Amino acid sequence: MKYYSTRDKAHARPCSLREAVEAGLAPDGGLFVPERIPQADMAVAERLAGESYAALAGYLAALFFGEDIDAGILQREIGRIYDFQVPLRPVGSRYTLELFHGPTFAFKDFGAGFMGRMVGLLGGADEKLVILTATSGDTGSAVAHGFYNVPGVEVVLLYPEGKISRLQECQMTALGGNIHPLRVGGTFDDCQRLVKELFADSSFRAAHRVSSANSINLLRWIPQAFYYFYGYFRWRQAAGGESPVVVVPSGNYGNLSAGMLARRMGLPLGGFVAASNANDVVPEFLRTGDYRPRPSVRTLANAMDVGAPSNFERMMWLCGGDADALRGELLGFRCDDAMIRRTIDGLYRNYGYLSDPHSAVGYAASVACGRPGFYLSTAHPAKFGEVISPVTGAKVPLPPRLAELVKRPRVSEPMAVDLGALEEYVAGV
Ligand SMILES: *Cc1c(COP(=O)(O)O)cnc(C)c1O
Numbered sequence: 565m566k567y568y569s570t571r572d573k574a575h576a577r578p579c580s581l582r583e584a585v586e587a588g589l590a591p592d593g594g595l596f597v598p599e600r601i602p603q604a605d606m607a608v609a610e611r612l613a614g615e616s617y618a619a620l621a622g623y624l625a626a627l628f629f630g631e632d633i634d635a636g637i638l639q640r641e642i643g644r645i646y647d648f649q650v651p652l653r654p655v656g657s658r659y660t661l662e663l664f665h666g667p668t669f670a671f672k673d674f675g676a677g678f679m680g681r682m683v684g685l686l687g688g689a690d691e692k693l694v695i696l697t698a699t700s701g702d703t704g705s706a707v708a709h710g711f712y713n714v715p716g717v718e719v720v721l722l723y724p725e726g727k728i729s730r731l732q733e734c735q736m737t738a739l740g741g742n743i744h745p746l747r748v749g750g751t752f753d754d755c756q757r758l759v760k761e762l763f764a765d766s767s768f769r770a771a772h773r774v775s776s777a778n779s780i781n782l783l784r785w786i787p788q789a790f791y792y793f794y795g796y797f798r799w800r801q802a803a804g805g806e807s808p809v810v811v812v813p814s815g816n817y818g819n820l821s822a823g824m825l826a827r828r829m830g831l832p833l834g835g836f837v838a839a840s841n842a843n844d845v846v847p848e849f850l851r852t853g854d855y856r857p858r859p860s861v862r863t864l865a866n867a868m869d870v871g872a873p874s875n876f877e878r879m880m881w882l883c884g885g886d887a888d889a890l891r892g893e894l895l896g897f898r899c900d901d902a903m904i905r906r907t908i909d910g911l912y913r914n915y916g917y918l919s920d921p922h923s924a925v926g927y928a929a930s931v932a933c934g935r936p937g938f939y940l941s942t943a944h945p946a947k948f949g950e951v952i953s954p955v956t957g958a959k960v961p962l963p964p965r966l967a968e969l970v971k972r973p974r975v976s977e978p979m980a981v982d983l984g985a986l987e988e989y990v991a992g993v
Pocket of ligand 1: 672701703813815818819820922942
C-alpha cells in the first residue's frame with residue numbers, strides 16, 4: 565500500500581508506509597491517506613468480532629499493512645496491544661462503547677499502542693528516532709506508554725503547563741527512561757504549532773530523524789477505525805437495529821475521521837455526531853457552512869480543547885473535498901461546561917454511573933440526537949475525579965495501577981513557546 569498527502573490530488577508523490585509514518589505530516593502540509601481504502605468482508609469481520617477485539621483488529625490491520633508487515637507477526641503484536649476489554653454498556657436510555665480500559669485508561673491507547681509496536685516492526689533502528697508529540701493530556705500518556713522502552717526511540721512530549729489534570733501529568737512524568745516530558749508555558753495550540761513548525765524546518769529534519777505520534781500520524785489514525793466495527797457488531801447484538809449513528813466526543817477529530825474511514829471500508833453506519841465542548845468550530849461549520857478555526861478556550865473536557873482541528877482536512881478528503889457531503893454525514897452538537905456538569909450529575913444520580921467529562925459530552929449529544937446507535941466513551945472517570953467529585957459528591961476510586969503511579973516522583977522540564985529552544989532540546993535528547 566502506498567500513501568499520499570491529502571493535498572496531492574494527482575498522486576504524484578507516493579510514500580511507503582515507513583516514509584509516511586516517519587514524516588508524520590506530509591511535506592506539502594497535508595495529512596497522509598492510503599492510496600485506496602480496502603473493503604472489509606463483513607461476514608469475516610463479524611465472526612472475528614465474536615472471538616475477540618484483537619482477532620478483529622488483526623484482520624482489519626492486515627488489509628492495510630499486510631504487504632509491509634508479516635500477517636502472523638502483526639496478529640501476534642495486536643494480541644499483545646489489545647489485551648483488555650472493550651465493553652458496550654447500556655447507560656440510561658443509550659449505549660456506550662467504553663474505550664477506556666487500556667493501559668492509560670483513555671481511548672488514545674488504541675492508536676498509540678498500535679503505533680509504538682508497529683514503529684518497532686518497521687525497522688530502521690540503526691539510527692536514533694525521536695518521537696515528538698504535542699498533547700492536551702491523554703495523548704501524552706498513551707504515547708509514553710505505547711513507546712516506553714521501544715529500542716532506538718526517544719519520546720519528547722509537549723504539554724501546556726497547568727492545563728492538564730494531575731493524573732494525566734503523572735502518567736507522562738513518572739515513567740522516565742526514554743520518555744522526556746516538557747511543560748510548555750502556553751496553550752495546547754501553541755504546543756501543536758511548535759511541533760508543526762519543527763516538522764516544517766527541512767534543514768533541521770535533514771540532520772535529525774524525528775517523527776510525530778500525534779493523531780495526525782497514519783499509524784495512530786487507521787487503527788482507530790477498527791473499534792467502530794467492534795462497536796457495530798456489539799450494538800447490533802444488544803439493540804438489534806441497523807445503521808447506528810455513532811456519537812464521537814471530539815477535539816482534533818482523529819477519532820471521528822477514523823469512523824468515517826471505517827464506513828468507507830464497508831461498515832454500514834448511519835452517520836456520526838460531532839460532539840464538541842465549547843470549542844465548537846466543527847458543529848458551527850455544520851450549521852453555517854463556514855469553517856473558522858480559532859484559538860481554543862479552556863473547558864472541563866480539556867482533551868477536547870482544540871480550536872483548529874488537524875483532522876478536518878482528512879474529513880474533507882474522505883468526502884472528496886465536498887463540504888456539503890461532509891455536512892450530510894455529520895450532525896453537530898455543542899456542550900458547554902454547565903451542561904457537562906449537569907450530565908455528569910444526572911448520570912450519577914439516575915443510574916449510579918460515573919462519567920468523565922469527555923464521555924459526558926458524548927452522552928448529552930446522544931440523548932439530544934435521539935437516533936438509534938451508541939456513543940464513544942473516551943476516558944475513565946478515575947482520570948477526572950477532580951471534576952466529578954465536586955459535581956456528584958461521590959468519591960471516584962482510582963484503579964490500583966493509577967494509585968501506584970501517583971506515588972512516583974514527577975519529572976519534567978520547562979519549555980518556552982520557542983522553536984529554537986525546542987530544536988536544541990530535541991537535538992540533544
Ligand atoms: C483526545 C481525546 C478526545 C478527542 O479525540 P480526537 O480524536 O482528538 O477528536 C476526546 N476525549 C478524550 C478523553 C481524549 O483524550
